[in-house]
Amino acid sequence: MADTPPEPEPPPIIVVLPDGQEVTGRLQERQQVPGTWLYKVAVPAWQNTPSGQVEPAWYVVWVQAPDRVKPVPGVSYDGVPTTRLPPPTTAQQILGERRPSGWVLQKLDGGRGPGRGVIHAVDCEEAPTGAPKLTLDKALDAAEQPGTRLCSLCSAAAELDPVLKGFDHGFDGEE
Numbered sequence: 001m002a003d004t005p006p007e008p009e010p011p012p013i014i015v016v017l018p019d020g021q022e023v024t025g026r027l028q029e030r031q032q033v034p035g036t037w038l039y040k041v042a043v044p045a046w047q048n049t050p051s052g053q054v055e056p057a058w059y060v061v062w063v064q065a066p067d068r069v070k071p072v073p074g075v076s077y078d079g080v081p082t083t084r085l086p087p088p089t090t091a092q093q094i095l096g097e098r099r100p101s102g103w104v105l106q107k108l109d110g111g112r113g114p115g116r117g118v119i120h121a122v123d124c125e126e127a128p129t130g131a132p133k134l135t136l137d138k139a140l141d142a143a144e145q146p147g148t149r150l151c152s153l154c155s156a157a158a159e160l161d162p163v164l165k166g167f168d169h170g171f172d173g174e175e
Contacts, residue, residue: 104131116147124154
């Protein structure tokens with residue numbers, strides 16, 4: 001039976017610790033996530049054994065690149081396992097990023113009782129921070145209250161108006 005060759009050692013990489021110190025670790029894996037890359041690195045450390053001895057060990061952690069890692073000059077990282085995000089679909093390229101779903105209610109007049117308010121999409125610049133996110137049913141219920149209007153700056157009016165008024169509104173000469 002033939003011996004299996006040992007796995008190649010992961011390439012060295014400089015890891016920047018939270019206090020700014022730099023230590024040479026080993027780059028085990030790279031993973032692309034929306035907006036950045038994460039690198040799985042092993043950093044040398046020490047551990048206590050059950051017999052009370054202290055021995056070298058590797059501490060493995062995911063860190064954000066390039067903020068927490070630097071390449072070692074002259075080292076190739078071509079062999080490091082790398083997971084990339086799938087390329088955007090044609091629809092995603094045409095339509096762009098999807099906005100988060102849901103709506104929020106901005107209460108006017110101090111928020112006392114049912115009354116005046118504005119319904120915004122959750123990502124609207126005018127939406128109040130910290131307001132609870134409303135489901136479609138809750139947003140429609142709130143929109144039907146007297147004195148509540150739909151924000152026209154964001155997509156709230158465009159999304160909720162057809163549901164409130166019925167999809168046939170405006171067809172067959174109806175207003």
